[in-house]
Amino acid sequence: MRLSNATLCFVSFIVFSLLQSPTFAAKNSYVVYLGGHSHGHKPETVDLDAVTESHYEFLGSFLGSRDCAQEAIFYSYTRHINGFAANLEDEVAAKIARHPKVVSLFLNKGRKLHTTRSWEFLGLEENGVVPMNSVWNKARYGEDTIIGNLDTGVWPESKSFSDDGYGPIPSKWKGICQNDKDAGFQCNRKLIGARYFNKGYASIVGKLNSSFDTPRDKEGHGTHTLSTAGGNLVRKASVFGFGKGTAKGGSPRARLAAYKVCWPPVAGDECFDADILAAFDVAIHDGVDVLSVSLGGEPTAFFNDSVAIGSFHAIKHGIVVVCSAGNSGPADGTVSNVAPWQITVGASTMDREFPSFVVLGNKMQYKGQSLSPQALPNKFYPLINSADARAAGAPIKNATLCQAGALDPKKVTGKILVCLRGQNARVDKGQQAALAGAIGMILANDILTGNEIIADAHVLPASHINYSDGLAVFSYVNSTKNPTAYLTPVTTKKGTEPAPFMAAFSSKGPNTITPEILKPDITAPGVSVIAAYTEAQGPTNADFDKRRVQFNSVSGTSMSCPHVSGIVGLLKTLYPKWSPAAIKSAIMTTATTWDNTKEPILNASNIKAGPFSYGAGHVQPTLAVDPGLVYDLAATDYLKFLCTLGYNETQISVFSQNSYKCPKPISLANFNYPSITIPNLSGSITVTRTVKNVGSPGTYRAEVKNPTGISVHVKPNVLKFKKVGEKKKFKVTLKVKNASATKEYVFGQLIWSDNVHYVKSPIVVKSV
Secondary structure (H helix, E strand, O other), rough: OOOOOHHHHHHHHHHHHHOOOOOOOOOOEEEEEEEEEOOOOOOHHHHHHHHHHHHHHHHHHHHHHHHHHHHHEEEEEOOOOEEEEEEEEEEHHHHHHHHOOEEEEEEEEEEOOOOOOOOOOEHHHHHOOOOOOHHHHHOHHHHHHHEEEOOEEEEEOOHHHHHOOOOOOOOOOOEEEEEOOOOOOOOOEEEEEEEEEOOOHHHHHOOHHHHOOOEOOOOOHHHHHHHHHOOEEEEEEOOEEEEEEEEEEOOOOOEEEEEEEEEEEEEEEEEEHHHHHHHHHHHHHHHHHHHHHOOOOOOOOOOOOOHHHHHHHHHHOOEEEEEEHHHHHHOOOOOOOOOOOOOOEEEEOOEEEEEEEEEEOOOOOEEEEOOOOOOOOOOEEEEEEEEEEOOOOOOOOOOHHOOOOOOOOHHHHOOEEEEOOOOOOOOHHHHHHHHHOOOOOEEEEOOOOOOOOOOOOOOOEEEEEEHHHHHHHHHHHHOOOOOOOEEEEOOEOOOOOOOEEEEOOOOOOOOOOOOOOOOOOEEEEEEOOOEEEEEEOOOOOOOOOOOOOOOEEOOOOOHHHHHHHHHHHHHHHHOOOOOHHHHHHHHHHEEEOOOOOOOOOOOOOOEEEEHHHOOOOOHEEEEEEEEOOOOOHHHHHHHHHHHHOOOOOHHHHHHHOOOOOOOOOOOOHHOOOEEEEEEEEEOOEEEEEEEOOOOOOOOOOOOEEEEOOOOEEOOOOEEOOOOEEEEEEEEEOOEOHHHHHOOOOOEEEEEEEEEOOOOEEEEEEEEO
């Protein structure tokens, strides 16, 4: 009888382990990160094969044979990231982690897509966010910039990915259209590449069938985000006729590539570290200019974070990586993707709504939002509170939230049902209402979601209202013998005020990994965003929804992230030699902290928001193309940053592929970031920054808005630039004036201005 390689490896490992140790531990999938490669930027096949073989030999020294290592390894990262992913006994993993060649070893953890799950991009121009024609024309609509997207794949048949009018694929492109198992999936001169990565997912859920072997988007998220970043112009786009206009991405003439790393959820996780690293490694090789990453997990140490690792290797090759901040707001300290080499994007509203008014029998009316294609006949209907519609034996909380099985059809049929937001998906509440016989639904916010109302494609006539209006509706129902209501048909309204304001779901700072780096960096439209969608799912992504749409309205920092990715594409076209840090600086220092009523941006509870919500502010692409000055950083500056965090020189040398010695003394406060954050100010501190002139010659003067209880002095306070590329240093001294008044974070701003440009940096301080 001939034993299989797997059996031989198992027997070999048992013998090898017994010689080493009498105990065994559980097996899990791990990522072993070994830093960078020494084979250069253009490796030959023989170089890649040699790397893979080195991984087999290395792991074989722990497992007893090279063949056993080959059996265990399911990814070998060979191009730009050095490492592998393998199924390992925990005890073996612990030994590997102690080896001096290993930078880090971590579990193949799952991450989440940053969408709100129940769920616009009709081009920045149509959205009314900012007039974009001049920017698009100047930057040639992002022509031939290549934007890659790590997500759920892409629906290639969408009109947003049409290649009409496109010339040949750029010669630098080295990617592929991975359709060997899905011949119906076709790339073109617009969608120039697509790949899928599922081995890390399979290591968690088990063997996958052939339906997983495709970059096709069967969920909708990837199509939506990729078309937001760089979708082509599509006229008369809408969701059920609402929001009709010309759809276009931020860089509508960019070339696009999809990297499918996210799959059906397992224990709530969709995108696994091993697959994410594999996608980064290949995307760098393929030749992308921008990577848009609308996913994330709990903040963790950078060398244990697949997105942080992949992003660092990308920026070393001049690739800008844009990441979503997460949807765990409004609590503080929830922001994810916090590495300083990433652009981290929060979510805010835009000045477009889809109003549907709730009209009560007492003649009061409240403005809600919806994308329900159905409309009620113009008359009043009985109104019932979902708590009063509770089914026998159902918990009152479940009924209040309109959860499955909690509603009594005898009480609901023919009525408009009032449901409270929370826990189950917004569109699921509407489905439960419809199943119970309701003819309409009023969805009322809870106190946490405040004024954040979202337009969803509900399955019945519905209107989503804010918290205070919800209280009024509940009060009317509870105090009226025969309450009635009517829902007006949905319309599209532009120019709404105030806008933007922060979405309640948008994750907030402070940065829990490195509090000295402000995160998020920026905010962008992320509520009720219309963009292309898969036709494999209905607009609600629910099994019960048999409708199909070409465009859909979705909300989340997943949606705000590709807005910024598209803007980066424009800047890449305009300034191909700018570093990722310079592009980030241009976006941050030109942002606004004011809404369209000329008042400070608010949060969803009508309270003034701050840098922990929006970073530097709401993105302004028309100003980002001409920032005046930038705060620049090179890859070596990020290595210094890692030194300040306590990483040793051996780790950093392996990480950077070159021998590296940490300079001394070094202060994280002097890291040349476009914001200044001092989380533990005792007495006073002086920090140094350097700005580079990227505009015409001029004289800039400093203006400071002091944080409460803190004095701020800039020296020198005048900077004269005679030429493009000239650099100037300055120092900022922050001093506690009244320690008792500044135990919490306080906020200010530094502005350099030549009366044409206003180069703004947030100042964030907490004294001890």
